[in-house]
């Protein structure tokens with residue numbers, strides 16, 4: 001984090017902001033604020049929420065998904081995944097948003113995402129018995145991590161990375177979790193519905209690839225602009 005988040009956001013308006021972060025975040029902030037305030041009153045810290053939330057997501061994904069229990073896995077993950085919105089909300093209410101908190105939150109996001117798509121991959125590598133879908137799950141896992149890395153690395157070298165892209169983390173999670181939850185109803189006798197998960201994984205894979213290209217192109221342009229500005233500054237100083 002080169003500069004505080006608020007300053008960075010004000011300095012560089014983000015274009016191509018993904019839909020959920022733009023529209024759903026405000027709604028969930030309103031809904032979750034009283035719960036966040038309740039946890040604060042009970043003496044719970046934002047870091048504790050971040051850690052317990054991640055542990056719950058990882059457990060839900062790795063206990064249930066490799067066994068094909070997509071409904072129960074998704075129910076458990078859904079119960080814990082909203083902790084990612086509660087922790088930041090608590091930190092802001094406390095006036096204690098910190099660099100450490102931002103680092104912990106983003107790092108554990110990667111762990112949670114790894115467990116979710118790893119859980120799908122383990123299912124398809126085992127009893128799900130589908131090499132192509134196993135590969136697509138691994139692609140979703142890897143591309144999601146790289147998409148996030150592009151932003152983190154771009155910002156670490158002083159660029160604004162003023163694009164979020166088509167499919168950022170919230171989209172990856174909502175598309176795959178909604179599909180997994182419904183696909184899981186197949187084990188309760190609902191016919192045909194199991195295809196939702198493969199469809200969602202393909203959508204996340206293609207969407208992540210598009211997002212990756214959008215971010216790389218943005219970083220390349222911003223990097224060229226920053227270097228041109230630095231050269232112009234240097235030649236002005238030399239005159």
Ligand SMILES: CCCCCCCC/C=C\CCCCCCCC(=O)OC[C@H](COP(=O)(O)O[C@@H]1[C@H](O)[C@H](OP(=O)(O)O)[C@@H](O)[C@H](O)[C@H]1O)OC(=O)CCCCCCC/C=C\CCCCCCCC
Pocket residue numbers: 020021024025028071074075078081082084085105106109144147148149151152167168169170173174177178181182185
């Ligand atoms: C009959 C079947 C029943 C099935 C059971 C229930 C199904 C429920 C299904 C789904 C629920 C999905 C909920 C998913 C909620 C996701 C919330 C979340 O964690 O969002 C995180 C996201 C990002 O937060 P951060 O800023 O902390 O993270 C940054 C991000 O990770 C960056 O990554 P990048 O984008 O770059 O890849 C990193 O770069 C950065 O480091 C990191 O800090 O938060 C948001 O984006 C906010 C918006 C959240 C919107 C949540 C919308 C939930 C919408 C619908 C859920 C309800 C669906 C109901 C289905 C009903 C089925 C019956």
Ligand SMILES: Nc1ccn([C@@H]2O[C@H](COP(=O)(O)O)[C@@H](O)[C@H]2O)c(=O)n1
Pocket residue numbers: 005046047048050084085086087088089091092096097098099100101102103104105
């Ligand atoms: N343990 C934590 C978690 C988060 N933060 C701060 O919140 C920001 C993330 O907000 P979300 O609504 O996306 O959770 C993060 O950048 C930190 O500033 C924190 O301080 N401690």
Ligand SMILES: [Mg+2]
Pocket residue numbers: 083084085086087088105
């Ligand atoms: Mg969070």
Ligand SMILES: [Mg+2]
Pocket residue numbers: 084105106109
């Ligand atoms: Mg997070």
